[in-house]
Amino acid sequence: MRRPIIAGNWKMNTCRETGVALVAALKAEVPAPSDSVEVVVCPPYPYLGLIAAEAAGSGVEVGGQNAWYETSGAFTGEVSCEMLQDVGCQWVVLGHSERRQINGESDELINTKVRKALSVGLKVILCVGELLDDREGNRTEVVLETQMTGGLVDVSAEQMASVVIAYEPVWAIGTGKVASDEQAEDAHRFLRGWLESRFDGNVAAATRILYGGSVKPDNASGLLGQPNVDGALVGGASLKPELFIPIIRAGETSVS
Numbered sequence: 001m002r003r004p005i006i007a008g009n010w011k012m013n014t015c016r017e018t019g020v021a022l023v024a025a026l027k028a029e030v031p032a033p034s035d036s037v038e039v040v041v042c043p044p045y046p047y048l049g050l051i052a053a054e055a056a057g058s059g060v061e062v063g064g065q066n067a068w069y070e071t072s073g074a075f076t077g078e079v080s081c082e083m084l085q086d087v088g089c090q091w092v093v094l095g096h097s098e099r100r101q102i103n104g105e106s107d108e109l110i111n112t113k114v115r116k117a118l119s120v121g122l123k124v125i126l127c128v129g130e131l132l133d134d135r136e137g138n139r140t141e142v143v144l145e146t147q148m149t150g151g152l153v154d155v156s157a158e159q160m161a162s163v164v165i166a167y168e169p170v171w172a173i174g175t176g177k178v179a180s181d182e183q184a185e186d187a188h189r190f191l192r193g194w195l196e197s198r199f200d201g202n203v204a205a206a207t208r209i210l211y212g213g214s215v216k217p218d219n220a221s222g223l224l225g226q227p228n229v230d231g232a233l234v235g236g237a238s239l240k241p242e243l244f245i246p247i248i249r250a251g252e253t254s255v256s
């Protein structure tokens with residue numbers, strides 16, 4: 001059984017006050033680690049320590065939205081995986097499409113970060129997903145294959161226990177245009193097949209694959225009910241407890 005994960009990517013949103021209020025509301029909902037759903041929030045860097053302290057002991061885990069691949073040194077503006085851990089993070093999101101597109105991150109750079117994060121014991125949410133052009137040009141699977149191959153170079157089957165894949169079609173992010181249940185399931189099935197051929201059947205069966213892109217309370221159950229969809233990476237709707245909590249509940253009841 002793959003325990004569903006409902007993760008909130010706060011992106012560059014919240015302030016000290018709203019972030020603390022948000023995690024307090026989630027903590028009230030998930031006061032202790034749960035066997036039926038894993039909840040993760042990814043606040044902006046400046047608030048990570050504060051939010052992690054607030055969430056400590058509850059069922060809410062904390063992750064960074066990005067990280068650098070060196071431990072310390074002359075890397076102005078960057079934050080290391082060790083620093084994320086030091087302030088209480090267990091997770092890091094890597095390869096988000098906004099970092100690929102806005103910051104020009106390559107699969108090679110993302111892979112270097114993935115390997116570093118795993119080497120220090122952080123769990124990784126590796127994001128992949130095609131552009132609208134790719135989908136319309138029937139290149140979705142080629143893009144996913146390239147991003148998976150490039151992102152997971154030199155990652156072992158054992159290390160995959162600490163890797164979660166997030167399928168986020170770029171055309172569905174922040175647009176309100178959610179992938180249909182079938183489109184999500186097709187992509188997730190393809191990704192699981194890829195994991196089987198790159199690693200083995202055990203890795204394919206155990207790895208959680210999240211869907212991200214305009215997940216809202218009204219579409220969460222349909223998406224999360226798909227056999228190969230093991231959770232959600234939520235942007236906009238993760239900023240409001242009244243939207244995020246119903247998505248957590250949908251995750252909880254999606255275990256087949």
Ligand code: 13P
Pocket residue numbers: 009096168172173174175176212213214215233234235236237
């Ligand atoms: P939205 O849920 O706002 O579409 O964002 C999805 C996303 O990018 C999560 O990482």
